[in-house]
Amino acid sequence: MTKKLGIGIIGAGNISAAYLRLAPMFKGIEMRAVADLNMKAAQSRATEFGVRAETVEGLLASDDIDIVVNLTIPAAHFAVSKSILNAGKHVYSEKPFVLTLQEGAEIAALAAEKGLRVGSAPDTFMGSSHQHVRAMIDDGTLGKITSGTAFVMGHGMEHWHPNPDFFYQPGAGPVLDIGPYYVTNLVQLLGPVARVAALTSTPSSERLITSEPRNGETIPVGTPTTIHALLEFKSGAVISMVTSWDVWQHDHSNMELYGQEGTVHVPDPNFFGGDIRITKRADFVDLPSGWDHPFSVPNDGEHANYRAAGLSDMAIAISEGRPHRCSSELALHVVEVMTSILAAGEARSFVEMTTTCKRPAPIGPKEARALLS
Ligand SMILES: NC(=O)c1ccc[n+]([C@@H]2O[C@H](COP(=O)([O-])OP(=O)(O)OC[C@H]3O[C@@H](n4cnc5c(N)ncnc54)[C@H](O)[C@@H]3O)[C@@H](O)[C@H]2O)c1
CATH class of the missing domain: 3.30.360.10 (Dihydrodipicolinate Reductase; domain 2)
Incomplete structure (x- = not known):
C-alpha cells in the first residue's frame, strides 16, 4: 500500500477549495489541516472539508504534517515557502513558484541543506x-x-x-x-x-x-x-x-x-x-x-480537473526516492x-x-x- 504523507495548507483562499476537494482522489496524500493569516478563513475551509484549522505557527509545528501546500498570494510565496522549509517540512507551492531567480536559488539552497523536496504548480501539463x-x-x-x-x-x-x-x-x-x-x-x-x-x-x-x-x-x-x-x-x-x-x-x-x-x-x-x-x-x-488516459475524464462540470496530481506525484516520489515531475x-x-x-x-x-x-x-x-x- 502507498504510504500517505500528511498535508497541510497555508492560504485558505479561493483555490484551497479545489485542493481540498480533489486531494482524496489521489494516493500518497491526506489533507489534515488548513492555516491562514485570517483565522476565520482557515476555520471556514476546515469546517467545509472536515480537516482542522491551525494558526500558521501551529501548522508548521504539527508532527502529522509532512508537506505544506503554499496557497498564499504570489508576493508571499517566497517567505512562506522558506518558513515551511525552516520548519523541516517539504513544500509544494502554487504558481508562480517565486518572483525572482534569487529567491528560487535561496529556496533551492535551503531545501538541499535540509534534505527536503520543493515542488510547484502548475500540474495541468500532466x-x-x-x-x-x-x-x-x-x-x-x-x-x-x-x-x-x-x-x-x-x-x-x-x-x-x-x-x-x-x-x-x-x-x-x-x-x-x-x-x-x-x-x-x-x-x-x-x-x-x-x-x-x-x-x-x-x-x-x-x-x-x-x-x-x-x-x-x-x-x-x-x-x-x-x-x-x-x-x-x-x-x-x-x-x-x-x-x-x-x-x-x-x-x-x-x-x-x-x-x-x-x-x-x-x-x-x-x-x-x-x-x-x-x-x-x-x-x-x-x-x-x-490513448485511454484517466486524467481526461470530466469530473468538474465539463472539465477534467486533476489539480493535486502534481502534489500526489511529489508525495509518492518522496516515498519511492524518485524525482517528482512538478520540480x-x-x-x-x-x-x-x-x-x-x-x-x-x-x-x-x-x-x-x-x-x-x-x-x-x-x-x-x-x-x-x-x-x-
Ligand atoms: N483562484 C484560482 O483560480 C487560482 C488558480 C490557480 C492558481 N492560483 C494561485 O493560488 C494562489 C492563491 O490564489 P487564491 O485565488 O486562492 O488567492 P486568495 O486571495 O483567494 O487567497 C489567498 C489566501 O492566502 C492568505 N495569505 C496571504 N498571505 C499569507 C501569509 N503570509 N500567511 C498565511 N496566509 C496568507 C490570505 O489571507 C488568503 O486567505 C496564487 O498564487 C494564485 O496564483 C489561484
Whole structure:
C-alpha cells in the first residue's frame, strides 16, 4: 500500500477549495489541516472539508504534517515557502513558484541543506491532452517541432475574483499569472528556453471591479497587462506567445505547434483536458487510437480537473526516492522565462536564460492511473 504523507495548507483562499476537494482522489496524500493569516478563513475551509484549522505557527509545528501546500498570494510565496522549509517540512507551492531567480536559488539552497523536496504548480501539463501531445512529439508523429504560437488573452480578473488586486501588481499580470501554464507546457513539450524578447504595454492605469462584494471599486495597475513575447528554445524551436488582459474577443487558438510532418492544435494548458487536432502535413487526420488516459475524464462540470496530481506525484516520489515531475528546477526555469519576458519588454532587447531544466518525465495512462486512489 502507498504510504500517505500528511498535508497541510497555508492560504485558505479561493483555490484551497479545489485542493481540498480533489486531494482524496489521489494516493500518497491526506489533507489534515488548513492555516491562514485570517483565522476565520482557515476555520471556514476546515469546517467545509472536515480537516482542522491551525494558526500558521501551529501548522508548521504539527508532527502529522509532512508537506505544506503554499496557497498564499504570489508576493508571499517566497517567505512562506522558506518558513515551511525552516520548519523541516517539504513544500509544494502554487504558481508562480517565486518572483525572482534569487529567491528560487535561496529556496533551492535551503531545501538541499535540509534534505527536503520543493515542488510547484502548475500540474495541468500532466493532463491527458498535454501528455498525448507529448507522446506524439516524442514518437515522431509530428516530426521535429520548429515553431508555434500561444495566445492567452481576455479581459482580466476583476469580473469574477472577489479580491482581484494582486493580479494587477508585480508578481502577477498575465505573464506571471497565466503564463506558468503555457510556458510550463511548452517546456515539457519542447525542452528548455534559450532566450526571449518582448514588447509590453499597460493600456489602463486602473481597473474597475465588477465582481461582488467590491463591485464599483477601482484598483491600481502596477504591472504590464499586454505582453507580446518571442521565445527561442534550445531545440531551435521559435514560439510567439501573446498574453493580455486588455482583449474583449479574439479567434486565435490557445496553442499551435508546427512540426516538420504536421501541425498540432494544443488545448488550453490552463486545463488538464480539451480537444487536440493534428494534421499529417497539410491534411487534418484522426488522432492515433489507444490513448485511454484517466486524467481526461470530466469530473468538474465539463472539465477534467486533476489539480493535486502534481502534489500526489511529489508525495509518492518522496516515498519511492524518485524525482517528482512538478520540480523546483522546472518551476524556476519557467520563472526565469517569465521574468525575463517582462525584463526584455522594459529593456527592449533579448534576454538569455541562465537556468535550464530537464523535461519532466512523461505521465502516460499507466503512470497516471498509479496516482489515483
Ligand atoms: N483562484 C484560482 O483560480 C487560482 C488558480 C490557480 C492558481 N492560483 C494561485 O493560488 C494562489 C492563491 O490564489 P487564491 O485565488 O486562492 O488567492 P486568495 O486571495 O483567494 O487567497 C489567498 C489566501 O492566502 C492568505 N495569505 C496571504 N498571505 C499569507 C501569509 N503570509 N500567511 C498565511 N496566509 C496568507 C490570505 O489571507 C488568503 O486567505 C496564487 O498564487 C494564485 O496564483 C489561484
